[in-house]
Amino acid sequence: MAEHIDGNRLQLDLRYRFDYLAKFLNFTSDDIAMLNTFAPIVFPLIPVLSDTVYRKLFSFDITKQYFLIRNEGFEGFMPRKQCPITLDSAQMAFRKDMLSVYLKRILTQGDWNDAFLQYLSQVGKMHTNQAGSGAINVDYIHVNTLLAYLEHLLIDVLCNADTTDDKTKRGILMAINKFFWIQNDFFTMHYLIEAKANSTAESVQSETKKPSKCCWL
Numbered sequence: 001m002a003e004h005i006d007g008n009r010l011q012l013d014l015r016y017r018f019d020y021l022a023k024f025l026n027f028t029s030d031d032i033a034m035l036n037t038f039a040p041i042v043f044p045l046i047p048v049l050s051d052t053v054y055r056k057l058f059s060f061d062i063t064k065q066y067f068l069i070r071n072e073g074f075e076g077f078m079p080r081k082q083c084p085i086t087l088d089s090a091q092m093a094f095r096k097d098m099l100s101v102y103l104k105r106i107l108t109q110g111d112w113n114d115a116f117l118q119y120l121s122q123v124g125k126m127h128t129n130q131a132g133s134g135a136i137n138v139d140y141i142h143v144n145t146l147l148a149y150l151e152h153l154l155i156d157v158l159c160n161a162d163t164t165d166d167k168t169k170r171g172i173l174m175a176i177n178k179f180f181w182i183q184n185d186f187f188t189m190h191y192l193i194e195a196k197a198n199s200t201a202e203s204v205q206s207e208t209k210k211p212s213k214c215c216w217l
């Protein structure tokens, strides 16, 4: 018999949503253990990974712009006009560090308790326009590609880990992949809320709504 899943509750209850994803993907405590096993392999490389990610984001103007827009907290000692942001500036050192914190946290978390689920969700939410003054408003296309890119970087680290046996490597690989799809869901759920809020606002705003310029759907 099919297990009942409450569609409304999936939208309202993060734990319930995660439990459903975990059951569907067979993401278990073994996968968490695999991520924890991967942690000491990745840790020495985190500065390099972080740097690689930001180099990628800075290699396209469309992704670089988000880091030019958001500079608060730094203006006092580093006015933007005088000192354009570069990969080595203080802002970037701070942001690289935030990615390091994220990578360390996701790989070392032992118990995926509610606080941790909230953290994964909050990381997603802050990139949308739904996070109040802390919102960064990054278009989802960039999040999707960066998640894939980050996953590739981690898989590459795993493939080059000489001291890990093939069975463990396989387990880690599966766990990494499951993790990224769960994290991706915790981004998309906020983007879907954003899209819904935007379309409601649009339809309220204008009855003379212009047809959208381009649509391939």
Ligand code: HEM
Residues within 6 Å of the ligand: 057, 062, 063, 064, 066, 067, 070, 071, 095, 098, 099, 102, 123, 126, 127, 136, 138, 142, 143, 146, 147, 148, 150
């Ligand atoms: C793999 C997908 C991504 C992950 C896991 C991620 C993770 C994070 C984390 C953990 C933070 C810090 C949150 C905090 O304040 O604690 C953050 C902030 C930020 N992210 Fe992302 N991010 C991703 C994608 C992107 C993309 C694609 C862009 C832009 C193109 C972006 C731009 C930013 C910016 C501008 C901040 C704010 C930095 C600040 O506070 O000044 N992120 N991100």
